[in-house]
Amino acid sequence: MSRYLFVVPPLFGHINPLVGVAAELIARGHEVAWAGHPELVRRLAAADAQVFACDVPSEVDRPAELKGPAALQFLWESFLIPLAEVMADGVRTAISSFEPDVVVADQQAVAGGLMADGLGLPWVTSATTSAELIDPLASMPKVAAWLDGLLNDLRGRIGGGAADPRFSPYGILAFTTRELLGEVEVERDAWLVGPSITQRPAADFPWEWLEPGTLTVLVSLGTANDDAGARFLTAAVDALAQxxxxxxIVDPAAVLAETPSNILVRRHVPQLQLLPHLDAVICHAGHNTVCESLWHGVPLVVAPIRDDQPIVATQVVNAGAGVRLRFTRSTPAHLAKAVEAVLTNPTYRESAARIAHSFQTAGGAQAAAGHLEKLALG
Known part of the structure; x- marks a missing residue:
């Protein structure tokens, strides 16, 4: 039996892929603990999960207009670096108390990689998005140097090893496959295990509203884009009404008022349970939403907002599984045309089905657990 410590940020999309991996390790007789936000981890993993509490920084509102390098700068300076600083003590305590054989550190919980590397422990990076695998800063050396400087300064304050905490030299769990990633060069030691899809607890939903035989579309901008979505969701209503x-339409911030009878607005939906009933998904190209949709062979209309989303959107288009729109300039006409395309042109669904097959045969949580077991055995 081996012990595995999962270090995660307080972000749904970064915890969910590891929930299945943790469950698989436990089923194989291993012991698992988490370092992160206890309430969130237990809600997503298990009510009795062993969690070493880590502090989280005060909530930071990122201005909706920030895009590109400005959004990246804000993300690191105002969230990821402060997050690492406040998590560091909790991660140290978790490692000291739990004595793991392997640490699995999310790419955005950089305190995990730093602490494990500094202590000489085997550790693996959990890459919940494939964007970093293709080195998105390769064409921006000044930005890359700036980020290296931030991480060096962080080491000086909290300690840790010299390795880049985003890329473990022991290996990277990459929850994707070549069919979506494309034939780009992946220089890192990445294990392409495919998505780790774990059924989440059922949520309330009026299932009788669905009509068998009628094409059904989901619109979702994820859990972190409420501030940027009002105009886009309004345009989606006008498009889909036609x-x-x-x-x-998932509308957590309740920005929509009355809608036509063919449109149902909900603050939250049981997305995994809904996907088998859907014919298309309109989304922000968040990696989890994209992978869950393609796992079910559902084609996409993607309108990336920021961060890794433009890279993931490019992967969807290059794989033939969807249509890309410009988030800030999408009109009802643009949206209607894109939705019609993915619903009526069979090549989009065929490509989505091809990616679904690759996902379902890559191994997911089982393959990830296998790699972690080998590392623990040395």
Whole structure:
């Protein structure tokens, strides 16, 4: 039996892929603990999960207009670096108390990689998005140097090893496959295990609203884009009202007022349970939403906002599984045309089905657990 410590940020999309991996390790007789936000981890993993509490920084509102390098700068300076600083003590305590054989550190919980490397422990990076695997800063050396400087300064304050905490030299769990990633060069020691899809607890939903035989579309901008979504969601309502479809729009911030009878607005939906009933998904190209949709062979309309989303959107388009729109300039006409394309052109669904097959045969949580077991055995 081996012990595995999962270090995660307080972000749904970064915890969810590891939930299945943790469950698989436990099923194989290993012991698992977490370092992170206890309430969030236990809600997503298990109510009785062993969690070493880590502090989180005060909530930071990122201005909706920030894009590109400005959004990246804000992300690191105002969230990821402060997060690492406040998590460091909790991660140290977790390692000292739990004595793991292997640490699995999310790419955005950089305190995990730093602490494990500094203590000489085997550690693996959890890359919940494939964007970093293709070195997105390769063409921006000044930005890359700036980020290296931030990480060096962080080491000086909290300690840790010399390795880049985003890329473990022991290996990277990459929850994707070549069919979506494309034939780009991946220089890192990445294990392409495919998505780790774990059913989440069922949520309340009016299932009787669905009509068998009627095309159904989901619109979701994820859990971190409430501030940027009002105009886009309004345009989506106007577009979908014109089409012979039923549409479900996820609107956590309640920005929408009245909608036509063919559109259902919900603050939250049980996305995994809904996907088998859907014919298309309109989203922000968040890696989890994209992978969960493609796992079910559902084609996409992607309108990336910032961060890794433009890279993931490019992967979807290059793989033939969807249409890309400009988030800030999408009109009802643009949205209606894109939705019609993915619903009526069979090549999009065929490409989505091809990626689904690659996902379902890559191994997911089982393959990830296998790599972690080998590392623990040395």
């Amino acid at each position: 089409l012979p479809v039923r549409a479900i």
